[in-house]
Amino acid sequence: MNIINLTGDELSPDGLKEQFAMDVLTGLSSSPKGISPKYFYNDHGSELFQQITESEDYYLTNLEYEILKQHGHSMAKKLKETTDIVDLIELGAGDGRKTTLLVNALNEAGVKINYFPIDISKEAMEQMKEFLTETDQFNITGIVAEYFHGLNYLRDNSTNPKILLFLGSNIGNFNRGQAAGFMRRAWRTLNANDWLLLGADLKKDIDILHKAYNDSNGITRRFNLNLLSRINEDLGGNFDLSTFDHYGSYNPLLGAMESFLISKKNQSIYIKELEKEFHFKAFEPIHMEYSTKYLEDELLELGKTSGFTVEETYYDPKKWYSNFLFKVIKH
Ligand SMILES: C[S@@+](CC[C@H](N)C(=O)[O-])C[C@H]1O[C@@H](n2cnc3c(N)ncnc32)[C@H](O)[C@@H]1O
Known part of the structure; x- marks a missing residue:
């Protein structure tokens, strides 16, 4: 597996x-x-995330897998039928376990695959080697980069029809405005008739969401x-x-789960690399993550207003999670 690292340059080799x-x-x-x-996923963070995906409370990964x-x-x-x-x-591929399902299905259908996972975490890219094996019908070029830095690089280096994967409800890390911006930027980097497979978590009973993001084994706590x-x-x-x-x-106004770390006391933290001290008041929060949840209609609208048509929608039987297959329209 060839890995291209776009995060550094000659002046700043450790750009990340x-x-x-x-x-x-x-x-x-x-x-x-x-x-x-996006900085959760160093070695230990990627391992912890893998443990979260295996916990019973965190239903997202299992449902998308199914x-x-x-x-x-x-x-x-x-x-x-088209290529x-x-x-x-794949943007933010993580360990690539779910991707193998698609890779095998495409290979079995007779489609040759050049796979380009794009991830800001070098460690996540390493973890992927465990699950994905190259063959003459499936080759991998990993790109360590921010989503759009990687996509722009590929715009100049990829000539075949494209399928863009954005799974695991990674889109939930954006607020709704950012998600619309993301979709349009994705559209701009794709060509007419390219595909986007989007995985998005749906709105549901708030207790279920609470459990998923406050798992009983405390892994999410350690992850944060x-x-x-x-x-x-x-x-x-x-x-x-x-x-x-x-x-x-859960914030009902935003329709999103939010994670915080809360300082238990008045304290100051010094960060050597920044040569700076940061003061925390007792009970002061650090906002760590949004996990925005969607209604089916909102996702349809998001695709439509961003320049896609919906080819297929897929759900689990309880309709907790969704995968939308979009196609790029360009006039
Ligand atoms: C939730 S994890 C893995 C999700 C994976 N798609 C799944 O379904 O299990 C998110 C991954 O996205 C990567 N990531 C997050 N923000 C990113 C960004 N702005 N640019 C590139 N990679 C990013 C992280 O490093 C991590 O590997």
Whole structure:
């Protein structure tokens, strides 16, 4: 598996660390304080996320896995009607376990695949090697980059029909305005008749959402706190993890689960790389993540207003989770 790292350059070879430092500086200087969820996935964070996906409370991954298992072959047949070779591009691929279902279905339908996972986490890319094996019908070029940096690179380097995968309800990390911006930017990087397979979590009973983001084994808590450990390790911070609590709650106005870390006391944290101290009042939150939930109509509208038509919609039997297969329209 060939890996291209777009995060550094000659002047700043460890561009990702620099970007992490600047984002932490901006986030902890803001009011309310916040840290981007894209930094959750260092080695330990990726491992913890994998454990979350295996927990009974976190239904999202299992349901999407079942949907792809059940419908992967019919999707592949549909795609085979238009092409024998695809560039399969996946944003924020994680460990790629669900992707194997589609890869196998497409290969079995006789479609050759060039797979381009794009992920800002080098560690997630490494984890993927466990689940995906190259063959002469399936080759992998991993791209370590921000979503659109990777997509823009591929716009100049990919000539085959494309399928863009955005699974795991990663779109939920955006608010609704950002999600609309994301969809239109994705559309701009694709060509007429390319495909987008979007996985999105649906609105449902709030107790079920609460359980999913406050799992009974406390893995989500450790996952959130791990980002403070990462600041300690990578940027020389002195966060004492025992002085922060995890809190996950549903915001009905936003239609989103939100995660926070809450300082249990008045305290100051020094971050060496930033040469700066940050003050936390007792009970002050750091906003860690949005997980926006959708209605079916909202997703249809999101696709339509962004320049896509809906080819198929797939759900689990309880209609908790959805996968939408969109096609790009260009006039
Ligand atoms: C929730 S995890 C994995 C989700 C995976 N698609 C799944 O369904 O299990 C999200 C992944 O997206 C990556 N990621 C998050 N924000 C990103 C960004 N802005 N650019 C590139 N990768 C990003 C993370 O590093 C992580 O590997």
